[in-house]
Amino acid sequence: MTEQRRCVANSVQRRPKRAGVRNALTKLGRILPPTPLLDLDIDGRIIWCKAECLQPIGAFKIRGAWHRLTELDEGQRAAGVVAFSSGNHAQGVAWAARRLGIRAAIVMPSDAPQAKLEATRNLGAEIILYDRDKESREGIAAALAGERGATLVPSFADPWIIEGQGSAALELERQMRARTGAGPTQLVVPCGGGGLSAGCALALPGVPIIIVEPEGWDDMARSLSLGRIVPVRDDAPFTSCDALQTKLVSPLTFDVLLAARAKSVTVTEREVGAAMRLAFERLHVVVEPGGAVALAAVLAGKVDHQPGTAILLSGGNVDIDRFAAMVGNG
Amino acid sequence: MTEQRRCVANSVQRRPKRAGVRNALTKLGRILPPTPLLDLDIDGRIIWCKAECLQPIGAFKIRGAWHRLTELDEGQRAAGVVAFSSGNHAQGVAWAARRLGIRAAIVMPSDAPQAKLEATRNLGAEIILYDRDKESREGIAAALAGERGATLVPSFADPWIIEGQGSAALELERQMRARTGAGPTQLVVPCGGGGLSAGCALALPGVPIIIVEPEGWDDMARSLSLGRIVPVRDDAPFTSCDALQTKLVSPLTFDVLLAARAKSVTVTEREVGAAMRLAFERLHVVVEPGGAVALAAVLAGKVDHQPGTAILLSGGNVDIDRFAAMVGNG
Numbered sequence: 001m002t003e004q005r006r007c008v009a010n011s012v013q014r015r016p017k018r019a020g021v022r023n024a025l026t027k028l029g030r031i032l033p034p035t036p037l038l039d040l041d042i043d044g045r046i047i048w049c050k051a052e053c054l055q056p057i058g059a060f061k062i063r064g065a066w067h068r069l070t071e072l073d074e075g076q077r078a079a080g081v082v083a084f085s086s087g088n089h090a091q092g093v094a095w096a097a098r099r100l101g102i103r104a105a106i107v108m109p110s111d112a113p114q115a116k117l118e119a120t121r122n123l124g125a126e127i128i129l130y131d132r133d134k135e136s137r138e139g140i141a142a143a144l145a146g147e148r149g150a151t152l153v154p155s156f157a158d159p160w161i162i163e164g165q166g167s168a169a170l171e172l173e174r175q176m177r178a179r180t181g182a183g184p185t186q187l188v189v190p191c192g193g194g195g196l197s198a199g200c201a202l203a204l205p206g207v208p209i210i211i212v213e214p215e216g217w218d219d220m221a222r223s224l225s226l227g228r229i230v231p232v233r234d235d236a237p238f239t240s241c242d243a244l245q246t247k248l249v250s251p252l253t254f255d256v257l258l259a260a261r262a263k264s265v266t267v268t269e270r271e272v273g274a275a276m277r278l279a280f281e282r283l284h285v286v287v288e289p290g291g292a293v294a295l296a297a298v299l300a301g302k303v304d305h306q307p308g309t310a311i312l313l314s315g316g317n318v319d320i321d322r323f324a325a326m327v328g329n330g
Numbered sequence: 331m332t333e334q335r336r337c338v339a340n341s342v343q344r345r346p347k348r349a350g351v352r353n354a355l356t357k358l359g360r361i362l363p364p365t366p367l368l369d370l371d372i373d374g375r376i377i378w379c380k381a382e383c384l385q386p387i388g389a390f391k392i393r394g395a396w397h398r399l400t401e402l403d404e405g406q407r408a409a410g411v412v413a414f415s416s417g418n419h420a421q422g423v424a425w426a427a428r429r430l431g432i433r434a435a436i437v438m439p440s441d442a443p444q445a446k447l448e449a450t451r452n453l454g455a456e457i458i459l460y461d462r463d464k465e466s467r468e469g470i471a472a473a474l475a476g477e478r479g480a481t482l483v484p485s486f487a488d489p490w491i492i493e494g495q496g497s498a499a500l501e502l503e504r505q506m507r508a509r510t511g512a513g514p515t516q517l518v519v520p521c522g523g524g525g526l527s528a529g530c531a532l533a534l535p536g537v538p539i540i541i542v543e544p545e546g547w548d549d550m551a552r553s554l555s556l557g558r559i560v561p562v563r564d565d566a567p568f569t570s571c572d573a574l575q576t577k578l579v580s581p582l583t584f585d586v587l588l589a590a591r592a593k594s595v596t597v598t599e600r601e602v603g604a605a606m607r608l609a610f611e612r613l614h615v616v617v618e619p620g621g622a623v624a625l626a627a628v629l630a631g632k633v634d635h636q637p638g639t640a641i642l643l644s645g646g647n648v649d650i651d652r653f654a655a656m657v658g659n660g
Contacts, residue, residue, distance in 0.1 A: 035366070
């Protein structure tokens with residue numbers, strides 16, 4: 001068995017657990033302050049917004065990356081890590097690797113937002129570009145990891161990554177309880193590969209989870225409905241939610257969300273733009289398209305806005321020109 | 331002596347004190363979580379950025395308003411409050427008044443940013459518009475307060491307001507100490523009427539304070555240099571920093587900053603735009619022009635970027651069109 005195959009095999013052996021989420025939050029609490037929980041008053045009702053876009057790398061992905069990389073042994077650290085990502089996971093891995101003195105190589109699509117490419121490079125990672133339409137990022141990353149004996153750090157198909165991302169929900173629940181005496185009555189979460197939403201479901205087992213995908217990119221929703229994993233349709237329309245353009249989810253994330261009976265909705269480009277605009281005007285935070293889908297779903301009435309509703313603003317890495325074009329549609 | 335004159339006289343009798351800043355922070359801690367202290371890495375050196383733009387009203391002004399209004403007695407609360415403001419103080423007073431069940435009337439310039447006018451109205455305040463070039467907001471507000479027996483809540487010429495604003499620096503110092511073991515070595519603060527900067531000087535007496543004003547609007551700097559208060563020059567150029575367009579500072583704020591030997595610098599429109607852009611791209615927060623001047627001063631090299639430098643991002647209430655135009659200059 002090659003090194004690369006062994007890494008992948010290790011990753012799928014273990015199932016993510018709630019205890020791992022708690023452990024991740026403890027580890028993160030030593031190096032990062034909690035992101036703020038902002039209260040957005042819409043017609044007298046509060047939406048509790050967890051501003052993960054204010055993480056040092058501008059997204060929740062720092063959580064999973066830190067939880068994963070801190071579990072590597074000395075030999076694994078010396079051999080380095082390889083990841084593939086449209087941007088936020090790339091930055092998370094690069095940030096954690098730099099802080100731990102680990103060499104990181106990141107496979108990124110050549111059409112990734114300039115902000116994400118530059119930020120990842122500035123964190124000291126080696127960038128390998130690929131063509132999203134013609135090449136397989138999984139293949140390139142796995143081959144590279146095999147060559148170097150490096151550890152592959154998947155963006156969602158990994159128990160540590162899922163547990164790490166879930167720490168956002170545990171942190172949210174504690175903050176909300178400290179402010180209001182109660183945790184969320186429902187949690188609305190952006191979903192690409194499902195790492196964040198599965199982690200949240202593990203973190204808060206009693207809380208209904210609603211996943212939100214861009215219109216036409218609802219492969220997790222269709223998979224949950226069918227009871228088996230299906231890919232994004234070939235004719236999926238353009239979406240500005242680059243962070244959520246996952247073509248196939250993982251059994252690890254799928255199984256957790258299926259067991260949690262997660263519900264799902266989709267949002268349009270226009271609804272995403274309106275949510276980005278509202279976050280700008282009322283919360284004064286910058287949210288990228290994929291990071292705004294949960295807020296968009298509540299604002300558009302696709303999720304019932306019941307008291308105690310909490311959402312994740314999962315990332316804020318967006319080029320200003322793209323941002324201006326999106327909010328103009330709002 | 332009329333009611334209105336008695337109010338003004340009361341305000342100037344008492345000098346703001348450090349104990350008042352501590353008291354303000356205690357009161358605020360009961361109702362609001364601390365705003366985040368974001369670390370911005372510029373070429374390997376950190377600028378510690380206190381994100382007051384993430385306050386519920388999008389600016390630090392909520393601090394002084396809460397400290398002031400909670401000190402009113404029953405009779406004063408029943409008679410209501412009157413304030414004049416280009417926008418952020420208006421929202422601070424309206425927010426505190428609504429929460430305390432006090433009637434608030436706010437005198438605002440007719441050319442105030444739409445975002446600020448709407449937000450103040452949405453907080454339930456009565457808005458009285460005036461023409462910035464032809465009418466005196468002080469006169470209108472004082473007359474209104476006199477008619478109603480209401481308490482005038484000045485935006486900076488008031489000991490409670492100054493103490494309340496200073497709580498931002500005390501909170502910053504505690505957060506920075508918890509993260510790094512030490513407080514700031516210098517604090518760079520936007521300056522309009524000087525309420526925030528004087529409050530910060532009171533809060534952290536051992537820490538050098540550098541005030542930042544828009545180019546041509548450096549009346550506090552000139553006043554400090556001359557040792558007496560002088561107004562903004564008649565030929566002051568256009569500035570997008572609407573929150574800092576104060577034409578004459580107050581003896582209360584001036585005296586504190588003079589005693590603290592505050593230093594001062596000015597920044598250009600272009601430097602402000604560049605700072606707003608960097609805050610968007612790297613910190614993922616929305617900062618209005620007047621709120622970005624301290625960051626602009628450090629980025630432009632007008633303040634020596636020594637280790638332990640902290641700045642205030644004092645507000646984020648800016649219309650999207652104005653924002654887009656400003657960051658395009660960066």
